[in-house]
Amino acid sequence: MHKHGRKKTFGFATRAIHVGNDIDQDSGAVKRPITMANSYALPYDPTDVNWSSAEGNLYTRNGGTNQKYLQERIASLEGGEDCVVLASGVAALSGLFFALLNAGDHVIFSNVTYIAAYRLLNELFKNKFGVESTLVDTSDPANVLAAIRPNTKLIHIETPGNPTLTISDISAIATIAHENGALLSVDNTFASPFNQRPIELGADFVIESLTKYINGHGDSMGGAIVGKTEHLDSIRSQSQINLGGTISPFNAWLIMRGSVTLPLRMRQHNENALEVAKWLEAQPGVSFVAYPGLENDPGHEVAVRQMSPGFGGVLSFGLKADHNTHNRFVSNLQVITSAVSLGHDESLIVFLGEKDERQYLYPKRFSNGFFRFSVGLEDKEDIIEDLKQALEKCGLYE
Numbered sequence: 001m002h003k004h005g006r007k008k009t010f011g012f013a014t015r016a017i018h019v020g021n022d023i024d025q026d027s028g029a030v031k032r033p034i035t036m037a038n039s040y041a042l043p044y045d046p047t048d049v050n051w052s053s054a055e056g057n058l059y060t061r062n063g064g065t066n067q068k069y070l071q072e073r074i075a076s077l078e079g080g081e082d083c084v085v086l087a088s089g090v091a092a093l094s095g096l097f098f099a100l101l102n103a104g105d106h107v108i109f110s111n112v113t114y115i116a117a118y119r120l121l122n123e124l125f126k127n128k129f130g131v132e133s134t135l136v137d138t139s140d141p142a143n144v145l146a147a148i149r150p151n152t153k154l155i156h157i158e159t160p161g162n163p164t165l166t167i168s169d170i171s172a173i174a175t176i177a178h179e180n181g182a183l184l185s186v187d188n189t190f191a192s193p194f195n196q197r198p199i200e201l202g203a204d205f206v207i208e209s210l211t212k213y214i215n216g217h218g219d220s221m222g223g224a225i226v227g228k229t230e231h232l233d234s235i236r237s238q239s240q241i242n243l244g245g246t247i248s249p250f251n252a253w254l255i256m257r258g259s260v261t262l263p264l265r266m267r268q269h270n271e272n273a274l275e276v277a278k279w280l281e282a283q284p285g286v287s288f289v290a291y292p293g294l295e296n297d298p299g300h301e302v303a304v305r306q307m308s309p310g311f312g313g314v315l316s317f318g319l320k321a322d323h324n325t326h327n328r329f330v331s332n333l334q335v336i337t338s339a340v341s342l343g344h345d346e347s348l349i350v351f352l353g354e355k356d357e358r359q360y361l362y363p364k365r366f367s368n369g370f371f372r373f374s375v376g377l378e379d380k381e382d383i384i385e386d387l388k389q390a391l392e393k394c395g396l397y398e
């Protein structure tokens with residue numbers, strides 16, 4: 001309707017509210033409803049219907065209304081032509097790899113990524129389907145260039161990387177990919193499209209775990225692949241319709257609702273995380289803080305170039321203490337919850353011990369065990385006070 005014609009020229013916050021929403025034709029409601037149907041009425045003569053088509057409303061695995069609204073919004077926020085939403089971030093990662101990669105192809109990927117990306121590329125696609133892969137420290141683009149082979153089809157990076165916050169230069173790596181006939185995908189989950197838009201920096205695909213910042217309230221799961229229509233049509237057909245990792249209309253609706261406040265929430269996550277990172281950095285009991293917003297962070301210079309207005313809400317840090325003291329510190333926290341996931345309204349912390357199977361891939365300062373800390377939207381004074389009293393109880397506050 002009238003709202004949609006000019007949507008591309010509107011600012012981020014306006015698009016986060018309006019794109020994908022419209023007046024409901026049936027009721028006049030100002031919010032589109034949830035359609036909890038798995039099937040849609042067929043035409044008078046259905047014999048010409050393509051049962052594997054994503055066009056029109058046919059069957060919810062092929063695409064339903066709430067999925068479509070969410071796809072429209074995420075594509076707009078990421079600055080991409082098209083989007084496929086699936087049941088989880090991992091469904092988006094595996095859906096992209098499944099649609100794109102064939103036996104004999106080669107993939108280069110960041111040595112610090114979400115664990116499932118590592119498993120898919122380092123083990124499953126390699127061992128089951130004969131897709132070659134090379135793990136690379138992508139924080140230096142020269143390492144990417146050195147790993148290129150004639151059959152390199154895809155470069156997959158995560159920046160900031162989970163859990164070390166390692167930063168990779170998106171536009172430099174996009175140039176390397178395109179000069180060598182490869183495609184670039186970027187997992188943008190830690191930054192969210194509010195802080196970083198990889199497609200504008202030259203990436204071909206963006207992956208988002210919608211479970212995290214875009215939903216933002218810790219109450220549903222989803223994933224997105226954003227890119228060009230020519231690629232996305234094939235991904236939709238192979239990985240949505242034929243693999244079937246469909247998102248439920250209810251979760252798509254929840255994520256749509258959460259995404260409305262993404263700009264407001266991210267501004268506060270950015271502010272809280274930077275303040276907490278600076279506070280932690282000044283504590284004698286803290287061994288290190290990894291956060292791209294800190295001026296002495298190894299990724300800071302590149303992060304300033306490609307992230308704006310902020311650096312996201314996740315940081316990692318360690319204590320000058322043994323394994324058990326790390327656990328004791330967490331058990332003393334009263335505001336911050338010990339749980340996996342990130343990007344929720346509430347602060348979440350997870351202790352990643354020194355025996356993590358991927359320790360050998362992390363920078364040295366992570367080798368004694370560390371915390372991944374998703375700084376929430378609580379008052380930052382309360383977050384800092386919580387950290388302070390827990391340090392005190394461990395004898396680590398001076």
Ligand SMILES: *Cc1c(COP(=O)(O)O)cnc(C)c1O
Pocket residue numbers: 088089090091114158162187189190209210211212221222223
């Ligand atoms: C959580 C996460 C994923 C996986 O998303 P799910 O929604 O949990 O499947 C992928 N990438 C990153 C960077 C993540 O943090």
